[in-house]
Amino acid sequence: VSVLESKAVIPLIPSSPNSSMAPRKKLKGLVAATITPMTPDGKINLPVICQYVDYLVNEQNVKNIFVNGTTGEGLSLSIQERKQLAEEWMCQGKNKLDHVIIHVGALNLPECQELARHAAAIGADGIAVIAPFFFKPTNKDELIAFMQKVASEAPEVPFYYYHIPPLTGVKIRVEELLDGIKAQIPTFQGVKFSDTDLLDLAQCIHKNETGEFEFLYGVDEQLLGALALGANGAVGSTYNYLGRQTNLMLQAFAKPDLALAQQYQFLTGEFLNFVVKLGFGVAQTKAVMTSVSGIPMGPPRLPLVAASSEFIIKAKAKLDSIVWPNECCHAG
C-alpha cells in the first residue's frame, strides 16, 4: 500500500513536481461511479458486489471505481454502511480493479475524518470530498480549511476535491481553489469536476502546466468537450453500462478520429437526452443498470423513489435501438 513512504516531508515543499515521492500508479481510463446495490427491503446488498466488479471489468472494460458518491447514494447511507461498502469494494476489487477512490464527504468534519482514516486503513487508492452543503463554505479558504482537516487524516492517500455545484450549491470556482492548494493539502491529487462550466475546467488545465494534478470530468454527456480541453479522465454513472462504448470514444479521440469520437458522444447523448426528458436521476440509473447488466441493484433509498416500469421499458427500448459504430453487422 505504502508507495508514498516519503510523503511526510512533502508538506514543506509546496508544488514540487520532482519531489522525492515514489511514482504512484497513474489513474488511466474511465472511472465508474458505483451504484449501491440494495435489497428489496432497503438494506445494502453486499453479496452483489462480487459480480458487479466482474461485470465492470469483463463487460465494460472499466477498471476504476468511485465508491459512495452521488450515484452510490453516499450521503443517504449511514457511516457504518459506507464503511462496509468501502471494504467490500476493496476486497472484491483486489487484483481486478486498478483504482478504488472512496468518497468520504459528509456534512460534519468528524464523520469525514473517520471515513478518511477508514479508507486509508483499507488501502484505498484515493479519497474524495464534496463541499459540505448545509452550512456552506463561502470562499476558497473556508473550503480548503475543511478539506485540509479531512485529507490530513489520510496523509498517504491521494486526495480529490469533488466539485458538483448543481448538487452542493457551492459554486467556488476550481480555477481559484487550485492556487496554493498543494501547500495546504500535500496529498492533493486533482478534481472530480462535475460541472458544465468548461471555462473553469479549461483554466484549471491551463494552470496545471506541470501536469501534477488530474482533472476527471463528471458530466458524461459532454465528456468529449472536456477531453478536447485536456481532461485526464472521467468519473460517471453511465460508465456502469456504457463503459465499453465510452472507451471506444476515448480510443477514437486518442487516435485521433474525431468524427468517430463524435459519433459515440452523439449516441450516448441521444440516450441521455431521451431519459433526461423522462426524468433521470440515481433511481433511474439503478433501474437502467439492473436491466442492462442483469445484476439486481434494487430500489433507491428515500427520499429517492424507484423508477416507474414505464420508464424502464422506454429507456431499455431506446438503448436497444441505438446502432453503435461498427456494430451494425451484429444486429439480428
Ligand SMILES: CC(=O)N[C@H](C=O)[C@@H](O)[C@H](O)[C@H](O)CO
Ligand atoms: C449529478 C450526477 O449524478 N452526475 C454524475 C456524475 O457526476 C454523472 O455521471 C451523470 O449521472 C451523467 O452525466 C448523466 O447525467
Ligand SMILES: CC(=O)C(=O)O
Ligand atoms: C457521478 C459521480 O461521479 C458520482 O456518482 O459521484
